Amino acid sequence: MKRLAIIGSGDLGQQIAYYAETDKQYKVVGFFDDFTPKGALVKNIPVLGKIAEIEEAFNNNVFDVILIGIGYKHIEFKSNIYKKLKGVIPFGKLIHSSVIADESAIIADGVVIYPGCLIDAQVEIQENSLLNVAVTVAHDTKIGAHSFLSPRVALAGFCAVGEKNILGINSTVIDNITTVNNVQLGGGTVLINNIEKEGLYVGNPARFIR
Numbered sequence: 511m512k513r514l515a516i517i518g519s520g521d522l523g524q525q526i527a528y529y530a531e532t533d534k535q536y537k538v539v540g541f542f543d544d545f546t547p548k549g550a551l552v553k554n555i556p557v558l559g560k561i562a563e564i565e566e567a568f569n570n571n572v573f574d575v576i577l578i579g580i581g582y583k584h585i586e587f588k589s590n591i592y593k594k595l596k597g598v599i600p601f602g603k604l605i606h607s608s609v610i611a612d613e614s615a616i617i618a619d620g621v622v623i624y625p626g627c628l629i630d631a632q633v634e635i636q637e638n639s640l641l642n643v644a645v646t647v648a649h650d651t652k653i654g655a656h657s658f659l660s661p662r663v664a665l666a667g668f669c670a671v672g673e674k675n676i677l678g679i680n681s682t683v684i685d686n687i688t689t690v691n692n693v694q695l696g697g698g699t700v701l702i703n704n705i706e707k708e709g710l711y712v713g714n715p716a717r718f719i720r
């Protein structure tokens with residue numbers, strides 16, 4: 511079993527550790543976190559050091575692969591860390607065993623998919639994105655890198671979500687919709703038109719708020 515280290519020992523990092531262990535996909539050996547002291551135990555898992563110490567730990571054979579457990583409030587940071595470590599440290603992938611993913615779906619490195627998601631044929635989920643519980647992604651839809659999909663997001667077919675998109679709980683996107691990078695949808699938003707300007711959108715139909 512591969513040894514996993516997780517960046518971020520907060521709630522999201524702890525959830526990833528929980529699924530990695532209980533779903534028997536990885537042995538979680540520790541967290542890297544700039545705000546929790548080295549040696550501290552978080553849910554019985556040690557903090558191995560700060561983010562700047564990841565490369566040295568990898569070279570010392572402390573872990574095999576890494577995942578990022580940083581939430582949607584720090585999405586820029588999450589994407590920057592990924593870009594910095596890509597090609598230097600191998601990224602893992604965590605697709606919970608309860609996920610139904612068609613064999614034609616492409617799921618990139620660094621992606622985390624929580625229980626109960628449905629990923630249809632010819633879907634592409636780009637690197638470092640996270641799908642929370644019960645997300646449905648219909649056929650031929652693409653999710654841009656570093657995005658965060660909250661519980662029960664539903665995307666119809668032939669959509670293309672940009673990078674660093676944050677889709678709020680239960681948001682719904684009809685077929686053939688595209689969004690640019692850095693779009694956020696509030697909970698329950700219904701998207702029926704393409705989004706061409708980054709920012710925060712809410713409501714049904716979605717309206718720009720800032």
Ligand SMILES: CC(=O)SCCNC(=O)CCNC(=O)[C@H](O)C(C)(C)COP(=O)(O)OP(=O)(O)OC[C@H]1O[C@@H](n2cnc3c(N)ncnc32)[C@H](O)[C@@H]1OP(=O)(O)O
Nearest residue numbers: 642660661677678679695696697698699710711712713719
């Ligand atoms: C497992 C997990 O927990 S994953 C995380 C899941 N969490 C989510 O999905 C959170 C989604 N967040 C939201 O929906 C938030 O309301 C946000 C981010 C859209 C906006 O939050 P804030 O910046 O605090 O905005 P604020 O509450 O001031 O609202 C601004 C306006 O948008 C409206 N609004 C805010 N959220 C929504 C919404 N989801 N749907 C419709 N209208 C909304 C408000 O009524 C307000 O309208 P007004 O100016 O006409 O009075």
